[in-house]
Amino acid sequence: MRIDEKNFHVRDLAYTIRSATENDANTLSKVRIQIDGETEYMDREKGEAYIDELSFKQIIKEDTEAAHNLFLVCETNGNIVGFSRCEGSLLRRMAHKVEFGVCVLKDFWGYSIGTHLLKETISWADTNQIKKITLNVLETNEKAVTLYKKYGFEKEGVLKKDKLLSDGNYYNTLLLARFNE
Template sequence: MIINQHAFTVKRLHYTIRSAVESDAERLSELRAQIDGETEHMDRRGEALIDREGFIKIIKIDTNHPRNLFLVAEVDGRLAGYSRCASYELKRFAHKVEFGLGVLKHFWGFGIGKKLMKKTISWADTNGVKKIVLIVLNGVLETNKNAIELYKKLGFEIEGLIKKDRILSDGKYYYYNVYLYDGQI
């Protein structure tokens, strides 16, 4: 699905949030790889990379699917973040979407993640989505305090925990919070 572009200024940083388009594919591949490598909050850390062609396919699907949404945040022609909601094809799960979000570390603190989330929630509210979930690959690692705080502020709540789910560079196991949003919908 496509949404209208919106401009924001936070702490003198000007950025826009808009739907992803096919010409973003190469930059999305690079952005996702960079975000994944900046912290241990993401799962892939150099694995399961998506190339330009892979993102073109995803963007085409999401653009034409009424229950999918792929947004990017752009600063001076540079992609700074993304969010994506993907629906489930089975009827019994048609009321919910799975959500993922990433913002370059350089742009943390400018509200980009929060604006991406608010646009997603607004889209969900107007498109019959009853539940937004962050699970398994898009769950929230217990060490990601900023994300946990943001999701709670926006009305998400913990629905469950996945214990001993990830091993980080310190060799310790960590759990993921399984979040859901169904507050205002």
């Protein structure tokens, strides 16, 4: 599915949130690798589960055509600096919910990009009769947990000792959900 693009200005940064297009595929492949290497909040280490340009084109095409999928990018000065994705299910028993994920280049943290990607996703979900948005977040990502709770997400569960980080310790993953009654 697609949304209308929206422009934002936060402090000294102007950016646009819009639906991904197939022309974004090559850049998305590179940005994803960079983001994975900038933080341990993501599931992957840099270069793991690599998605090439052709595969991103296919994902974007499918997401654009599917009523319960949404792929958004954040663009500033012609560069993609973050993206989010919602993936739904074609199974009737699970067609009411989507899974959300978001990532932003570290240089652009603090400009409300993640917040605006989330808000646009929630608006899209509410408009399209999505009853539940789910997501996973590392317990140590306190800013993200606070943001999600601010926008109505609640804890559904905990995956104990779910992620092994570079310090050699295992950390829990929180399962959060937002319900649209």
